[in-house]
Amino acid sequence: xxxxxxxxxxxxxxxxxxxxxxxxxxxxxxxxxxxxxxxxxxxxxxxxxxxxxxxxxxxxxxxxxxxxxxxxxxxxxxxxxxxxxxxxxxxxxxxxxxxxxxxxxxxxxxxxxxxxxxxxxxxxxxxxxxxxxxxxxxxxxxxxxxxxxxxxxxxxxxxxxxxxxxxxxxxxxxxxxxxxxxxxxx
Amino acid sequence: xxxxxxxxxxxxxxxxxxxxxxxxxxxxxxxxxxxxxxxxxxxxxxxxxxxxxxxxxxxxxxxxxxxxxxxxxxxxxxxxxxxxxxxxxxxxxxxxxxxxxxxxxxxxxxxxxxxxxxxxxxxxxxxxxxxxxxxxxxxxxxxxxxxxxxxxxxxxxxxxxxxxxxxxxxxxxxxxxxxxxxxxxxxxxxxxxxxxxxxxxxxxxxxxxxxxxxxxxxxxxxxxxxxxxxxxxxxxxxxxxxxxxxxxxxxxxxxxxxxxxxxxxxxxxxxxxxxxxxxxxxxxxxxxxxxxxxxxxxxxxxxxxxxxxxxxxxxxxxxxxxxxxxxxxxxxxxxxxxxxxxxxxxxxxxxxxxxxxxxxxxxxxxxxxxxxxxxxxxxxxxxxxxxxxxxxxxxxxxxxxxxxxxxxxxxxxxxxxxxxxxxxxxxxxxxxxxxxxxxxxxxxxxxxxxxxxxxxxxxxxxxxxxxxxxxxxxxxxxxxxxxxxxxxxxxxxxxxxxxxxxxxxxxxxxxxxxxx
Numbered sequence: 001x002x003x004x005x006x007x008x009x010x011x012x013x014x015x016x017x018x019x020x021x022x023x024x025x026x027x028x029x030x031x032x033x034x035x036x037x038x039x040x041x042x043x044x045x046x047x048x049x050x051x052x053x054x055x056x057x058x059x060x061x062x063x064x065x066x067x068x069x070x071x072x073x074x075x076x077x078x079x080x081x082x083x084x085x086x087x088x089x090x091x092x093x094x095x096x097x098x099x100x101x102x103x104x105x106x107x108x109x110x111x112x113x114x115x116x117x118x119x120x121x122x123x124x125x126x127x128x129x130x131x132x133x134x135x136x137x138x139x140x141x142x143x144x145x146x147x148x149x150x151x152x153x154x155x156x157x158x159x160x161x162x163x164x165x166x167x168x169x170x171x172x173x174x175x176x177x178x179x180x181x182x183x184x185x186x
Numbered sequence: 187x188x189x190x191x192x193x194x195x196x197x198x199x200x201x202x203x204x205x206x207x208x209x210x211x212x213x214x215x216x217x218x219x220x221x222x223x224x225x226x227x228x229x230x231x232x233x234x235x236x237x238x239x240x241x242x243x244x245x246x247x248x249x250x251x252x253x254x255x256x257x258x259x260x261x262x263x264x265x266x267x268x269x270x271x272x273x274x275x276x277x278x279x280x281x282x283x284x285x286x287x288x289x290x291x292x293x294x295x296x297x298x299x300x301x302x303x304x305x306x307x308x309x310x311x312x313x314x315x316x317x318x319x320x321x322x323x324x325x326x327x328x329x330x331x332x333x334x335x336x337x338x339x340x341x342x343x344x345x346x347x348x349x350x351x352x353x354x355x356x357x358x359x360x361x362x363x364x365x366x367x368x369x370x371x372x373x374x375x376x377x378x379x380x381x382x383x384x385x386x387x388x389x390x391x392x393x394x395x396x397x398x399x400x401x402x403x404x405x406x407x408x409x410x411x412x413x414x415x416x417x418x419x420x421x422x423x424x425x426x427x428x429x430x431x432x433x434x435x436x437x438x439x440x441x442x443x444x445x446x447x448x449x450x451x452x453x454x455x456x457x458x459x460x461x462x463x464x465x466x467x468x469x470x471x472x473x474x475x476x477x478x479x480x481x482x483x484x485x486x487x488x489x490x491x492x493x494x495x496x497x498x499x500x501x502x503x504x505x506x507x508x509x510x511x512x513x514x515x516x517x518x519x520x521x522x523x524x525x526x527x528x529x530x531x532x533x534x535x536x537x538x539x540x541x542x543x544x545x546x547x548x549x550x551x552x553x554x555x556x557x558x559x560x561x562x563x564x565x566x567x568x569x570x571x572x573x574x575x576x577x578x579x580x581x582x583x584x585x586x587x588x589x590x591x592x593x594x595x596x597x598x599x600x601x602x603x604x605x606x607x608x609x610x611x612x613x614x615x616x617x618x619x620x621x622x623x624x625x626x627x628x629x630x631x632x633x634x635x636x637x638x639x640x641x642x643x644x645x646x647x648x649x650x651x652x653x654x655x656x657x658x659x660x661x662x663x664x665x666x667x668x669x670x671x672x673x674x675x676x677x678x679x680x681x682x683x684x685x686x687x688x689x690x691x692x693x694x695x696x697x698x699x700x701x702x
Contacts, residue, residue, distance in 0.1 A: 007360055007361075010360055011284045011285065011356045011360050014355065014356045014359060014360065015284075015285060015352050015353075015356050018351075018352045018355060018356070018386050019352065021386050021387065022348055022352075022386055022389075022390045023390070024390075025386075025387055025388070025390035025391055025394075026390035026391075026393055026394050028390075028391070028394075029390060029391040029393070029394025029395060029398075029424055029427075029428075030394045030397060030398060033394075033420075033423070033424055033427070034398075034409055034416075034420055034424075037417070037420050037423060038417075041417070044487065076412075076413065115413050115414070117412050117413065117415075123485075123487065172412065174412065174413030175413075176413055176414070179406060179413075179414065
């Protein structure tokens with residue numbers, strides 16, 4: 001009988017170990033993969049995700065070359081706001097801090113909250129594009145019919161590769177009024 | 187042991203017998219196969235001619251989605267688990283599965299999962315309509331309300347698969363008859379051992395991805411929602427991290443079945459047993475590092491495209507080893523062409539065609555043209571229908587005399603084979619052409635230039651469907667027949683399952699058999 005009971009114990013042990021793998025993979029899928037993916041994207045600049053707020057450091061301005069920065073504005077799905085950059089593109093020297101503005105108008109009859117999500121091409125330029133101030137760091141609330149100028153200050157890094165002459169920065173505006181209300185309620 | 191099956195319905199509800207549970211899995215899978223087939227015929231009927239005739243586009247999308255989900259999770263996977271339940275204990279000389287009560291649970295939660303999934307067809311807003319790959323945000327922001335039922339159905343199916351897989355691993359590792367070393371196990375057992383490990387590793391990831399969807403939809407998280415800082419591309423990464431091993435889950439047991447059948451009818455031992463084991467393991471390993479070849483067009487860096495392209499192409503090597511071994515097993519054998527052998531030979535040929543179109547798809551620059559066209563549909567149906575479905579059919583014909591003790595009708599079996607073979611090729615071969623010419627998948631209407639090939643494909647699909655009715659009739663007729671099979675059934679087949687009586691007694695190998 002002892003042989004049978006060792007077999008039973010071994011079965012139970014292995015089944016528990018496999019169950020552990022199952023739980024581990026579930027945790028991996030929900031709590032490891034998404035942050036890992038975000039970190040991976042931030043390091044490689046994949047998906048054009050730009051970083052958070054940048055602390056300007058003292059650096060020489062490279063006046064020998066200019067990089068063209070183009071600005072795009074897109075409304076996500078049924079977002080009714082008027083949303084556009086003040087200028088379509090500017091030329092900047094690497095290392096120079098520049099301020100541009102986007103203009104947003106809420107034409108509806110109710111207060112709405114928006115969130116702008118940036119994306120930048122070429123991807124390899126994402127790590128050389130530093131924002132010292134950006135409206136995308138916060139949600140923007142506008143009352144009915146109200147307009148606002150949304151500032152963006154950025155520096156193109158002096159170390160940006162020579163072959164990058166044009167950077168296109170795109171903001172997509174999402175309607176987060178419902179989510180914002182939910183967050184307020186909590 | 188004169189202990190027989192209990193009487194009445196409770197025999198099936200409470201049973202812990204691996205043969206009963208195996209049979210229930212197989213019947214369940216057959217029912218789902220026929221239902222998924224009906225959905226496929228709705229699709230093909232609509233595509234018979236260009237324009238919208240039979241169903242509206244919204245319902246068409248529900249049909250493509252439900253066809254995929256039911257065939258993958260309801261037909262193919264339970265059929266393989268059913269075969270595993272029936273055959274693995276008999277192949278390794280064990281009296282039953284290691285965890286018989288869990289075996290009962292893992293089957294009986296399946297009907298609930300699929301009732302839930304199928305009931306969505308009758309709900310307001312209709313069934314899931316976002317394709318079986320349920321990409322976010324189609325399956326989150328734009329999903330019909332029934333998506334929540336879909337999510338819980340997938341959770342239950344996943345739990346069932348995980349329990350089944352754990353059971354199979356512990357059975358194989360603990361219950362083998364003394365003397366049956368790992369390298370003496372039949373290949374069906376080997377391929378299932380590896381498949382079960384794949385299931386344990388990736389089904390929780392599937393559960394994870396649907397859980398994230400659930401939280402995005404109902405609890406205000408933003409895993410896949412760019413507005414909240416998430417990313418819909420993340421969905422594709424997590425899904426295909428599950429999805430690619432999943433396609434091998436649906437093919438590795440098929441390799442095992444075919445490796446059992448071909449030697450029997452070639453009357454030669456399997457060529458290259460050890461290389462088969464190593465090839466299967468390599469395929470399983472590679473399946474974890476190729477997932478992004480499903481998403482070449484999402485905007486990956488060139489280095490990523492190249493890595494996933496070369497890693498994918500690498501899979502052709504172990505697969506080629508397997509095809510070589512099957513062909514070499516048949517080479518100079520005393521071949522006879524009974525129904526299981528016909529299906530197995532068709533498997534080798536057609537699966538190779540599907541593998542070759544897979545190689546074409548793996549070329550990243552070319553994939554930008556093939557992506558989301560009917561060429562992809564042709565590819566995966568060429569690996570799944572002759573791959574999974576033909577091998578399961580071959581396995582049923584091969585082992586059915588052992589299960590029920592009666593011989594099936596060979597003429598009817600061969601007729602089934604030829605109808606299915608012709609129907610399959612008529613259906614899916616033209617899809618290569620329309621796909622290369624640019625016909626997108628998952629559409630209810632198409633340009634006029636695709637009309638002829640689509641009409642051929644639709645005719646083939648109805649022929650294939652009719653052939654399956656012949657199969658169902660043949661199986662039922664065999665069970666009720668008086669034409670007794672011998673204990674060996676075939677001429678000198680290899681394996682312990684042929685050493686027991688036909689039909690296999692309710693309890694086999696209560697005393698471990700001697701292993702040569």
